[in-house]
Amino acid sequence: LLGERLGAVPVALGHDVRAGGLAEGRIGAGQGADRFLFVPLGTGIAGAIGIDGRVESGAHGFAGEIGHVVVRPGGLPCPCGQRGCLERFASASAVSQAWAEACGDPAADAADCAKAVESGDARALAVWQDAVDALADGLVTALTLLDPRVLIIGGGLAEAGETLFTPLRDAVRRRVTFQKLPEIVPAALGDTAGCLGAGLLAWDLLDTEPTGTIPTTATPPEVTT
Numbered sequence: 419l420l421g422e423r424l425g426a427v428p429v430a431l432g433h434d435v436r437a438g439g440l441a442e443g444r445i446g447a448g449q450g451a452d453r454f455l456f457v458p459l460g461t462g463i464a465g466a467i468g469i470d471g472r473v474e475s476g477a478h479g480f481a482g483e484i485g486h487v488v489v490r491p492g493g494l495p496c497p498c499g500q501r502g503c504l505e506r507f508a509s510a511s512a513v514s515q516a517w518a519e520a521c522g523d524p525a526a527d528a529a530d531c532a533k534a535v536e537s538g539d540a541r542a543l544a545v546w547q548d549a550v551d552a553l554a555d556g557l558v559t560a561l562t563l564l565d566p567r568v569l570i571i572g573g574g575l576a577e578a579g580e581t582l583f584t585p586l587r588d589a590v591r592r593r594v595t596f597q598k599l600p601e602i603v604p605a606a607l608g609d610t611a612g613c614l615g616a617g618l619l620a621w622d623l624l625d626t627e628p629t630g631t632i633p634t635t636a637t638p639p640e641v642t643t
């Protein structure tokens with residue numbers, strides 16, 4: 419519909435996480451990486467597989483759904499219909515739920531859990547380590563299949579910074595045998611990643627327009643949200 423209304427202006431439509439991954443890979447935390455995997459840990463967990471400046475969508479548009487890789491067979495049921503999916507253990511929502519139960523405060527969330535971990539609370543450390551272990555199991559499956567150069571972790575849970583990244587790098591390092599360890603880095607673009615990625619998708623269309631009226635050396639327009 420937008421394409422019709424806008425006439426000659428090309429319109430791009432993208433999946434939110436893959437668009438965010440495109441932006442993180444090109445102009446964010448993975449800048450210049452030829453192979454990367456972007457994994458945002460939010461309400462759920464999704465993923466974007468970056469290959470040579472583009473993001474793989476798969477044959478049916480479902481590539482990268484690492485949140486539904488089973489890491490605890492027979493574990494907690496997932497709305498997707500399987501049991502034991504990664505996002506049931508390592509999403510920000512899953513950590514919030516586990517910490518609320520462990521500390522007895524129904525309003526406590528993943529950020530509170532991270533703070534409790536930093537202050538040395540043993541119950542919080544147990545909840546946190548369970549999530550980190552599940553996440554490392556899922557990420558090792560992904561890196562065994564994809565061999566990425568950079569693993570970009572984003573979303574609410576990544577805001578815990580080194581409280582997450584230090585144990586996560588350790589947990590991944592402990593699990594790999596022959597696989598090459600990717601660099602594991604926090605996402606750089608935050609909530610604007612999806613918007614910037616959508617802009618890049620449209621920019622790519624402009625860049626390949628046969629009219630040639632758009633200079634290819636120009637920088638992408640600034641995007642405000």
Ligand SMILES: [Zn+2]
Binds near residue numbers: 486499500
């Ligand atoms: Zn699932």
